[in-house]
Structure formats: structure tokens, C-alpha cells
Amino acid sequence: MHLLLIVAAFLCSGTVEARKVRGISSSYKRFYRERKSFLCIDGSKMIPFEQVNDDYCDCADGSDEPGTSACPRGRFYCTNLGFRPHYIPSSRVNDGVCDCCDASDEYNSHTRCQNTCWNLGQKERAYVEGQMRTLDEGLRLKQRLIEEGVLLWREKQAQLRELQQAAEDLQVKLEEHRRRKHEADQLKEQTIKSLEVGKDGFRPQNTSVTSLFQLLDNNKDGSISVDEVKAKVVLVHDEKRVLSEDEALVLLGGGREMDLTKFRHTLWDILTRGDNVKIKDGAPGGPANEDPHLKEADRAAEWEATSLRKVEEAYETVNMEISDLQKKLDIDYGTDWEFLFLSGQCYKLQVYEYNYTLCPFNQVTQKSTTGTEVSLGMWGMWAGPPKNHYSQMVYENGEPCWQGGSRTTTVTLTCGTETGLRSAKEPSKCQYIMDFQTPVACQPVLKQRGVHSEL
Template sequence: MMFPSYVNLLVFSCLLTLIAGGNIEQTALRGVQTSLLSMYVPSKPFTCLDRSMTIPYEFVNDDYCDCRDGSDEPGTSACPNGRFFCENKGYVGTLIPSHFVGDGICDCCDGSDEYETNVVCNNTCFELAQRNQAEREAKRALHEAGVAKKKEIIAHSIAIKSERQKRLKELENEIQVAEKLKRQAEAPEKEAKDKYQKLWEEQRAKHEAIVRNREIREMFADLDTNGDSLVSIDELQKHTELDLDSENEFTNEEVRTILGADSVNLNDFNTTVFDQISNSYKKLPEPPRPTPEPTPLPEPSQGSFATPSPPLETSDDEQNKPSHRHEEDHENSQHSSSIPTSLEHEKHIHDDTPPEYDDETKRLIQIADHARNEFNAIEGKILNIKQQIEDLKKQSGVDTGPQGEYSAFIDQCYDYEEREYTYRVCMFKDAKQIPKGGGSEVTIGYWDSWSGPTENKYLRMKYANGATCWNGPPRSLTVTFRCGIEHKAVDVREPSRCEYAMIFETPSACDETVAGTTSHSTHVEF
């Protein structure tokens, strides 16, 4: 029973001898990372890695914790915060909590954490290395295939933008040509129309002047009750409808203000009075005339007979003198006859209907109409393309990655089906939760921003400010991208209340660096 203790004591003595001789075996430094071996020099005192204290080297791995960071016991379980390094030759070196050392469980694939126990640990590092190699090769192949699709997406995005820009230039050139032809055709049309418009307006102005003069004469004659060719205060004062202050008397001063004098002649009436009173003026009702009683004819004497009275004589000048009305009609007739018959002036002069154009003007209008129709046809296309370009500019305003690798997401929606809900994310727009059993869909977020890590922000996007949870915060969704051959959502969860997380596979997230790695296994130390 004492034999094992004696052996251990002998080994310990040999170890001390080796330490004293300045030569230490690797086993004395179990649990130390290769990168930190230079800190553990047997011939020098050991300084804790947190610089909290310096101790004799003999205190290293003596199964007593001296350093606060546990760095003096890398190969024992003495320090609760210590870390033991598994070298795992042929595989990946790892760090485990030091209290796993000597606990009877093989944590290192090479079994080095159980060096003080009788537990036999099978070395699984080779198997793990093979499995890791297979996984890395599968990952590399996945990224390689995904990168190929990613390049197609980028090339397609570039081609579409280039084609749209080319088409836009072509259509812009077409519309410039059409605008030039339209202007050339409209110039003579406008000239001819302007000529007819000017003539029509001139004739209408003349007619309006004639009508106005007639109204002025008629009103003046109506007011000039005593026939002295003047309108006086007394004559105008009878028309109380012209009194602006109808509650009071229509005074002489008020009438004089309208006339501008005690009386006015026709010319002054035309220039100063007519426009003031024309809208309110009303003719006075004519007083009723008594019906004269018939006068009895005298009894003719016997033998006499009635001799008819001679007709009123009219001088030759009066007979040949046309009436005022006849003069006006004659003047209008001459005035109208000066207008080309193609204008049909008498038909339109009394209303606002423009005159009909002559054949030459109609021909110019037809030419201009044809040019306008061609222009409008092309302009319709231009408006359509401009709308497309406007949409493209809006899309260009969206950050679709350094090379536009996420441009395939524009205007695309993707669903993920689970037991109770369908989750639908419309990229760069919004995300919804749709109940399968009926009921209203719920917006769980609107596109907000890319939110990935600093080294690659395009690995995650955020949808925020969704519908507010009952007695809770607004809903939100985080979409995390990972490499895949297709665009598809593969998982949706709610890790915390009203905060949703989606995993989305896409070629756009595949990494050229991973795709280009070699398939040879390498030793990696953490």
C-alpha cells in the first residue's frame, strides 16, 4: 500500500532536481498556452499575469492558488477562476475551466486534463480533426457555390442599371426630336390662329363699342326729359335707385357728385357718368295716359260733304334723308361687310364662340395636331420610363451592399411557415405576423437599418417600430443572414417578448474568403 506513495515521492524529488538544474519538462507546465510559455521561466520568479504579485517559481502548479487571476495554477484545479489549456495535438487547442482538471471526466480530446487520475481517456483528436475538416470543406463548398450565385446577382444588377440608363438616353433623344418637330409644326399654326384671334377680337371690340354708344344715347335721351341736350341734377335726382345711401334722401350734393357738375352734355355723360350708373340705372315707369273721350263730329249741313284733309307735306330732303335707325343699320351692314366671309363674323360677333378658320389655317392645324399626337405618344413612353427611373433612383437610395449583392431583395417578400403563424418579411419595407387561424395580421417592424457587426454590418438587418404589444414595447425583428444557395427564411423565434429573430439564408451572405480557403487541416489555438 505504501509503494505508490514512495513512487510519487521519488518522482517529485526528481522534478525538484530538474527545476534546480534549470531544465524543466513540458509536463511541469501543464495547462499553459503555447503563446504564454515565455512567461513561465523556471530560473526566475513568476509574476502573475495580472501583475498583482510576484512569487517564487516553485509556487507554480503547486496546487495552491497564489495569484488572483489563477495564472500560477494553469495545470491544477486549485484556482476557481483558472484556465487549463488542452493542447489537443492534431486538432484545435482549447481552454477549459481549471476545476475540470482531474474531475474524472475527459474534457480535452487528448485526455490531458486527467493526467493526475486513473481515468483512461481515449484520444479523439484525430476523429474530431477529420470531422472538423469535413465540416470546413462542406462550408467552403457551400460558400463557393453561393459566391458564384452572388456574382450572378451583382452582374445582373449592374446589367439592369446599365440597360436602363442606355434606354433612358435613347428616349430622351427621341423626345428632343419630337419636341423640335412639334415646335416647328406649331409655329405657323400659332401665327394663323393669332391672326384670326386678333381680327375676331378687333371686330368684337367694335361691336361692343357700337352697342355701348347706343346704350349711352338711349340712357341720355331717357334722362334728358326736357330735351335741352343736357342731363341736370333735377333730371338725375328722379332716379333714386342710384342713391347708394338708400335710407336717406337722394340729395343735390349726392347727385352732383355723380355728375361732376350741375349738368352734363352727351360727351361728358359718356366719359364720367355712364359707367357709374349703368349697372343700377332703371327707366322710370311712364305715367298712365288718360284715354281721351271721343269728340262728336259736327253735323254736316245739308248739301255739304266732308273734304279729306291734305297729307302732311315732306320736303324732298326729308324724304331722301334716311332715318337714324337706317343709318345705324347701314353702318353695321358696311362694317360687317368689311369682315371676310370665312370668319362668319355675324354668327359669332354677339357671343364668345371663335370664328371658323379658313382652309389654309385648318391645314396647318392638322399638321400641328399630327405632330402633337406623335409627341404625346412618345411622351407617354417617356413618362413611363421616367417613372421607372424614379423607382430606380429610390431603389438606388437603398443600401444593398458594397457591390449591390442584396439588390435581388428589392420589392421581394419571403414567408416562413410555423405552426400558428406565417411570418412574412418584405425586404427593405416591413415584416408581418399573419395568423393561420384567421384574424388580423400584425406588423412586427418596418425597415430600419443594417445592424451587423462592425466588420460586416450587412450580416444583419433591423425592422423596428412595429405594432405595440399589449402593455409592452413596439414589436421589432432582427434578420440574420447566413450563406445559402437560395433566398429563404429558415427559422423565426421570439427570444424575448415582442422581439423576433429570423435566420435567412442567401447567396448574398456567402464569403469569398471562406470559399477560397484550402481544404488542408490546420492546427488552431484559441
């Protein structure tokens, strides 16, 4: 009889102990050792130990009821052997919903919960193993891209030096061509002056009577008419005005026509003096245009002008290439230039009716099915946290929104074995976020999520 009472007392004490420690992690069990009194963990109150887990909240921090739902601030610890342990609000204890995968939160309810911790643990371990394989492959690819980035950086530096040397050589050529063009223009000007009398006439020794008569005799009938004089002779001080009929008759000595003999003794002298009238500038076949020295000087001047234009264009092109290359080299491509391979590349993604295009270090655009393209931002800066500075890009100053302000896009870089745009969203008006996957975003250390291996 006494033996039965002892066994019964032992079983009852075991039951109480199990009830009292329910919902407690191993790190907190030291606070719940069997004793006469229990001190609330926040130190606010001392209660009899019998009141722990008695389904009545005595402590403000809920520490006296870890295994019941009595305290609004209480927490119940799911051990979840084989999976991740975690806390749930004590209000969920015995509420008919299985929150702990080991079913420990529904110990006194009518709900029958299956222990799914082993299956969940397996899935999570498989996921982590997959992530680790991805990380290993990503780091391998990243190393290769780093090596390619270093080579590409050196190539661009060499290209910049070559362009700068070419610019210096073209500068020398430019100065030489400018000098030669100036000399050719001076020679042409001197040649023209040598053909002039005063300001506008022609020197008799360089222009024959016959050649000037033939210039005026447009129809080549052996005589100069009133109409032919009006067509090729102008006033010195009013070149734009056409001579009147009377003025042309005066120059022809009162007659309507004039032969070579009469021309030699009358109009020839008037034209060569250049006092009042002259041959119209640029008249086809004119003495100045027919002069071989002037033609040669004009050809030389035109040749030098063309050559100078070509050298100027080449010099301008080289300087533009230098400027563009320097801008690209001024961008931060990572500590080992690992992001340099992204420069000049563009990545596309379709989300519903929109096509998004990300061109790293350049711009982000959105194109609708109607063909309308909108700028979502131009390259701004790296914006990741100090420990992972190159994990986030910001593109700003895109097209203005109808409510004011300009569109901006934040691009988060994630580790992966391939490079591509994975998602694009607009969580708030004209503020876009993108997920961009690439091996160069992989970090050497990836903290594994807490998974129990106590099996």
C-alpha cells in the first residue's frame, strides 16, 4: 500500500514538472528549477512556484505562463527537433491551429497535429545545400569574371593611352594644316589683287582686248549688243543694279552694237580703268576666272581647306572617344573591376504589358505594348550597406511623374550562376525596384540558416 502511494506521488510530480517546463527553451530552463518561489524574469514580482503554468498570468512579462495562453505578452517555445526552433505568441497555444511543426503547442486541444519537422528539415537542408552549390559555382564564375575584368581594364587603359597619343599627333597635324591653309589663302588673295586695277578693274597686261571682247560677246556674232552689255557690265558702286537701256547705249558710244575695232578704242579703256563700271564679278569665262595662276591658287586653297576639315573632324572624333572612355573608366566597377563586364550590356524582362530594360552603369527604361518608352532613371551610384557596398545600384533622374518628381529605380544584386534581370516592381508611385542576378554578387561567406541536425 505504501509502495503504491509512493509510485503515484512520483508520477504526479513528474506530470507537474512536465507541465511547468512546457514551452521553455534549454537556455531558459535555469529560471524554472523547482523551488518554493519563482521570480518573474523581468524581476518585477516574486510568486509561489505552484503558480507557474497554472493558466493564470501573474508576471507582467508573461514569464510565469510559458506553456499556456494566459499572458498576452507570453511566448511559447517550439523545440521543433529536426527543424528550426522558434517562438510563437502564447495566445496560439491550444487554439486548435498547429503552429509548431512538432505539435507541441497543441498539447491540450482536440486538434491532432502531425509532427512535420523532419520533412521540413529535409526540405530546408536540401534548399541550403542547393544554395551552397549555387554559391560555389557563382564564386567560381566570379573569379573568372574578375580575371576578365582586370584584363579588360588594362585594355581600356591602353586604348586610352593610344587615343591620347593620337590626339597629340593630330594636334601637331592640325597646326601644320592651319598654317598651310593660311598660306594658301594669302597666295590666292595676292593673285586676285594682281588681277585687279584699283578695286575692281582688270590690269591690261594680264587681260587681252580680244579675251575681254569675247567675254562680252555672249552669242559670238562678232559684235557686242546693248543686252550683252547689260548682262555682264555693272556699276562699280552699285553692283546689284542692272544697267538701263540708256546707260548701255552710252557705253556703246550711242549705237546698239559695237565691233572689236570700236571696242578697242572706247569700251576697253572704260572697263580697264574701272572708274565707273566693271565686268560683273564671277562672270563665267571672265578674265579673272580664266587666269591660270588664280585657278592654281584657288585649287591649292580649296585642297588645304578640305585637308584641314578632315584633320579637324578626326581630332574632334578622337577627343570625343577619349571623353567617353574616361567617363567609363571613372565609374566604380568594384574592388577588382568585377562589374566591368556589365558595361555596355543591357538586360530585358517582360512583366505583364511592360518590357523593362536595365543597362548597368547607363539607364533603366520601361516600354509598354503601345511602344511608349519611359526613362526610369540614369546611373547614379552604388548604395549597398557598408559591409556589402556593391549589393545595390541606384538609377535616378528619370522622366518626371505627373504628380511631380522624377522616376528612380533601385536595383538589388543577388548571387546566381547566370546574369540577368529577375524581377521588376513598382511598390510606390514612380519608385521602382529590380532584382538583378549575377555571379559577381556572390560573397565568399554565406551564413547558413539555423537548422537543427539533432536527429
